[in-house]
Amino acid sequence: MNSYQDTIAAVSTPPGEGGIGIVRISGKDAIVISEGMFKSKKCKLPSTMPAFTMSLGLVINPHDGSAVDEALIAVMRAPQSYTAEDVVEFHCHGGYFTVRKTLEITLSLGARLAEPGEFTLRAFLNGRLDLAQAESVLDVIKSKTAESSRIALEQLSGGVSEKITAIVSDLTAACALIEAHIDFSDEDAQLSDVAEVLINIGEIEKKLKLLSATYETGRLYRDGISIAIVGRTNVGKSSLLNALLEKNRAIVSETPGTTRDTIEECLNFGGIPARVIDTAGIRESREYAELEGIKRSLSSIETADIVIAVFDGGTELTIEDFHIIEKTSGKTLIAVINKSDLKPAFSASVLSESYSSESSTHVLRISAKKNEGLSTLKDMIFTIVARNSTEVKQDVLITNVRHKRAMDDCLLALKRSSALLSDNMPLEFAAFELRSALNSISEITGVVTTDSILNIIFGRFCIGK
Template identity: 45%
Template sequence: MNGVMTFDDTISAVATAIGEGGIGIVRLSGNRAIDIADQIFRGSTGKKKIADIPSFQAAYGSIADPDSGEAIDEAIVIVMRAPRSYTREDVVEVQCHGGPVPLQRILDITLRLGARLAEPGEYTKRAFLNGRLDLAQAEAVIDVIRSKTDASLKAAVSNLSGRLSDKIRSLRQEILTMIAHLEAAIDFPEDDIEEITAGNVSGSITIVRVELDRLLASAQTGRILREGLATVIIGRPNVGKSSLLNALLREKRAIVTDIPGTTRDIIEEYVNIRGIPLKIVDTAGIRETADIVEKIGVDKAREFVAKADLVLLILDSSAPLTPEDRTVLSLLPGREAIILVNKSDLPPVLDMDEVKSFVGDRPVLKISVLTGAGVDELEQTIADRVYSGQVTSGEAAFVNNVRHMNQIRQAGRHLGDALATIDAGMPLDCIAVDLKAAWEKLGEITGDTVGEDIIDQIFSQFCLGK
């Protein structure tokens, strides 16, 4: 989007989280933001008007109901005039005490004076429509808000700064250059020029496809950094599952006893492992049981294994494999897993050859959740498997969004179709059709060629006030 659009209405919303806090913010944006704020703000000297406050300077005073004159709260007001604001419109932020009552009272008054309650994500949507952010950067805003580790934050900030957008625009420009060469050859045909042009374009298409494949290779890591690695801890009862969760959390979150079946329900926590957010689940011990509640927990454990990105399967080094262990090991086929041989501080009894016959080439680590031995190695193994030799977040453009991944994949298919068209010796205009389709798909990532329905769907996922 280029330039600043003019919206007929002014929007208002509480921009801070629901609940009690030291500070709460009501944000106004639009052509009447300053006028509405002027009607409710009373400067500490009694003379200060919002219209007189320079941009990006704070003024102290109070907020009052303009009809009754009743003071509602002390406040600091900040004015950000268009186009140097988040939305590129006039923006006023009222910072008061962060209680739900004063915030709601102030919001209600702004609505009574002519503002409209902002829709979820509408401030960022206006920033996009007014050209301050492209669509990929706008989507990165919500990733910054939802970041759970430094690594996920770094990846989100990288995309917010435009690193992914710059890469996509560069690839679109390369495709556009190919299209221009094809159209020039179509408009000015000469002997053998079609064959030469098709050959040159074929090499350029291959180069762009390699770059798209590199972006797709980052998608799994990017998704994990954005959403968390769905990890499930499984094993027979009393093998150390809850103790492992506590060791990874560095706190006693799960109850640990010598009584089998202590964990009957599912315990779910986020764990920060070397900057990677693990959405980790401690399940009930898998065994045959007559206890109805425990049986439900066991069934849930099996369901989580089927959905998990990573399975941490625990065995007891100090005991031989039991039928229950073999039942747990039978769940491994088709699953990404790390095998943990716990209680390595005790004399070894477990037959490792039999274990390896079940686990194949999956990593097997000896640990002791009692002493902490092997936990650091486990964390490094998880990090290595997530990054899979790729650069870490912040060092390159990361695809961490399913929508972006789908558009890149579809663009790659269109480029593949273009190569097939060249190999079949078809006319140049047929090649151009495939290239234009790839160019448009990549444009949907940055918002250059996206429809209004997609835009509405994306911003509906944002929180109110952002």
């Protein structure tokens, strides 16, 4: 088992060629290791460099004295660093060999390869970030819109943590009051204090419910929605994707079955990221590759938040079209009649009537080829997204399902404690439920945590962060 006292190293920039590649070292031996592999052009030793300064020099292979790369070295000293440990970064040229070789040298001098998310884990363990803030680091990295980035940065700066800390403080006071009466029983004081605790629990529940209610909106901004474009072959699904993206992302061809697999791209709808999926045309086929694509198309219909079913407006509805109608009935659906520049072969009302009465279907004529009706389609999508994004008055949004579950567990325990106190049950029972509520809510910021929770959270991070 790796020790958190080890000095760790990792590449902190994406793989591949780039302008710069960063190798990060963190731990008590970070500066010593860096001195063994860096030769400053101004004869500066990393140990003599002031914190948050950089120096230009050469990365040297200490085993044969050869130069690996010209690089900048940055020194950050504990506790004023990301991990609250000594941190050294080598800013190399962003080539595969130079970055990997620099990392290999750090490992040969005594560092070990960092595990996924271990730099951020150390920031948590060393008290620089609480657990909610540490989780938000990953949200900042993965945010795809300005609004989702803003929400993640608000959490990183402690917005959620401040709310939770205030609730923990109130709940701790309620626990202390009940437990004091268990230890020092006074019947007259007990009645008045129990009433006070019941009022306090009610106030805590109000705060928690308000915060918990922001989760659905927060989840939309964090995770976004998925939109599947489905239909039979050659109805213009790929053309529609290209038109929505305003670039040629998918291959457009008159040959049926050109799209053999799903193609995914991201769009922004009012700050909410949308994953748009162009699927293979659904039809009868015996070819293995196409059958696999059709299987994935049908799976996309099941899992998508919004389905755009595309029909060829220039031809009569076919058996395959009616198969699409059957598969998409009951979904959050926009039925698109494409190729509106051609003479219409059927009316929009015919398509609407083909769907079951339970389906809430929007029908729209467009021409993906001539970019007609696209703005109306985007407005329809935004209306559906906005409908799912209920307006909340809280300045902080909950985006993490772990936080939501912890709040719900806390609320259930508070409800049980209130019932016990109202029924004049022994105070020990209520104290147990209040402690359970306190433990649940404290899991959010990591005051109460377990190794399994930490492994799940930080295992989702990339190595180097």
